[in-house]
Amino acid sequence: MRGGTSKGVFFRLDDLPTACQVPGLARDRLLQRVIGSPDPYAAHIDGLGGATSSTSKCVILSRSTRPGHDVDYLYAQVAITSDLVDGSGNCGNLTTAAGAFALHAGLVDVARVPQDGVCTVRLWQANIGKTILAHVPVAGGQVQEDGAFMLDGVAFPAAEIVLEFLDPADDDTGALFPTGQTVxxxxxxxxxxxxxxxxxxxxxxxxxxxxxxxxxxxxxxxxxxxxxxxxxxxxxxxxxxxxxxxxxxxxxxxxxxxxxxxxxxxxxxxxxxxxxxxxxxxxxxxxxxxxxxxxxxxxxxxxxxxxxxxxxxxxxxxxxxxxxxxxxxxxxxxxxxxxxxxxxxxxxxxxxxxxGPSGPQWRVTRAVMSRSARILMEGWVRVPAGCF
CATH class of the missing domain: 3.10.310.10 (Diaminopimelate Epimerase; Chain A, domain 1)
Incomplete structure (x- = not known):
């Protein structure tokens, strides 16, 4: 799928091989082979990646067991030339596609999906432990991909998807400004x-x-x-x-x-x-x-x-x-x-x-931006036996 100005390979968690349904080396090796990394030629000829940071990505989604959420969304940035799958953060662009994919894949309760209008998909971003709302347009009970919204960096128009990042300060540091200073x-x-x-x-x-x-x-x-x-x-x-x-x-x-x-x-x-x-x-x-x-x-x-x-x-x-x-x-x-x-x-x-405990402290409650997304292809991706 394209999401915003990025592309990634999307999976339902249940569709992955059993050994890859849990975090670990097997999952990393599978995602690397799907993308075509590590590639010393930095070309991704033998994989689905595009040899840029914007196109060397994978996403795994599943129904959420967390109250108040529809899906758990896990993101993996696959390094191009080095042996690394980095899950230390999120991809905001592919978050757009995660909301749309959740609907395409039937991961959202059908009772919450309108026949026409906007469906708010409640994503639990597992990498950073944050809630993100994806407001996805729906027509005829299906994701509406066509539209007039233009996003600089994307060649063609599509339907607008609005994202709301709730309480986006990262929990790794516990503060909006980890040092307590704006500069x-x-x-x-x-x-x-x-x-x-x-x-x-x-x-x-x-x-x-x-x-x-x-x-x-x-x-x-x-x-x-x-x-x-x-x-x-x-x-x-x-x-x-x-x-x-x-x-x-x-x-x-x-x-x-x-x-x-x-x-x-x-x-x-x-x-x-x-x-x-x-x-x-x-x-x-x-x-x-x-x-x-x-x-x-x-x-x-x-x-x-x-x-x-x-x-x-x-x-x-x-x-x-x-x-x-x-x-x-x-x-x-x-x-x-x-x-x-x-x-x-x-x-x-x-x-x-x-x-705050040590004086005035800034807090951000939400950040909002618009993107678009669409499916580029769907089916089977083949990897060599024994690669994971």
Whole structure:
């Protein structure tokens, strides 16, 4: 299925081989072989993956045993060249498809599915332990895929699916801002930035995120995906900052652990609005956006924007003082439109400041964004005997 600007292979849990119905090496090996990883040629010729972080993904769904939920949703990011299946976070884009798949696969109680209208699918995101509501349009009792909603980064229109991420602060750290600060200063090697210090907003909403100013790295945030991804020195600088952020957030204990946690935290750079040319050749005017963002996933600049990062962008934009809010002009925003390599995206979040044990503390109750999804193919995927 395509979900947002990502693609993934979707399974019902009960359809997996018995040994793969529980977490472990057998399941990892099966998902890797389905995708075609690890592939030293980084091409995924012998699998269903697309050799990018956006297309090297798997999803497993089952009826939920958790009260108030329809399905349990498990996400797996399959590394392309390395021997790694990373389940440390969620994919916001494929969350859209998870809601639609739940209906396609008959995992939602038929009494809850309207003949026509919108079905709210209540997802339990098992990777991060969060509730997500997917508002899926239905026609004739079936998922409506056709529509006029256009999503930058996707070539064709489709029906709009609205996602609500409830209480999206990540439980790995226990706080929206793990350090208690809206801006921290990270120590990095001097070949990353002169002086070895860089300002960063460390936030856990949707997924743990490290935001930095593009200008601090000599960028404008109008750079194309190709410009960054063809520069191994640039990618190494971003990874060094991501590792420093992961250490400060308490997500890893040593820099070496970052190699086994590539999916999160993610890193993105932000900048004030500027005019640039999107990947489809269209011009995005400075007046069309509130800020610019360029995000990296699995060590590469994303062709559009990761869904979970969009949640973090919306949340950080709603809280004055963060680098995201500063790039957007400094005022708290319930809704923000940002520019990414493929165009623009509008997201929103509801945040409030309340009293905490050590003083004022920010809390976000929900983040909202729109995506679309559709089935690309269905049937059997073949893997060699004994691969798992």
């Amino acid at each position: 921290d200063e990270l120590s990095v090697p001097e070949d990353v930035v002169p002086g070895g210090r860089i300002a960063a907003t460390l936030i856990t909403a949707g997924i743990p995120m490290v935001f930095v100013r593009a200008a601090d790295l000599g960028y404008t945030c109008t750079e194309s995906r190709e410009r960054i991804n063809r520069d191994p020195v640039a990618l190494a600088r971003f990874e060094a900052i991501r590792v420093a952020g992961a250490l400060r957030m308490g997500l890893i204990r040593t820099p070496e652990e970052a190699a086994t946690r590539q999916h999160s935290p993610k890193i993105a750079m932000v900048a004030p609005p500027a005019t640039y040319r999107a990947a489809n050749g269209q011009t995005v005017a400075a007046g069309d956006v509130d800020l610019l963002v360029r995000g990296l996933s699995m060590g590469q600049l994303h062709h559009a924007m990761m869904g979970t990062t969009s949640v973090a962008i919306a949340t950080a934009a709603a809280i004055p003082g963060t680098l995201v809010s500063q790039a957007a002009g400094g005022a708290a925003r319930a809704v923000v439109r940002f520019g990414h390599p493929s165009g623009t995206l509008r997201v929103g979040a509801t945040a409030a400041c309340c009293d």
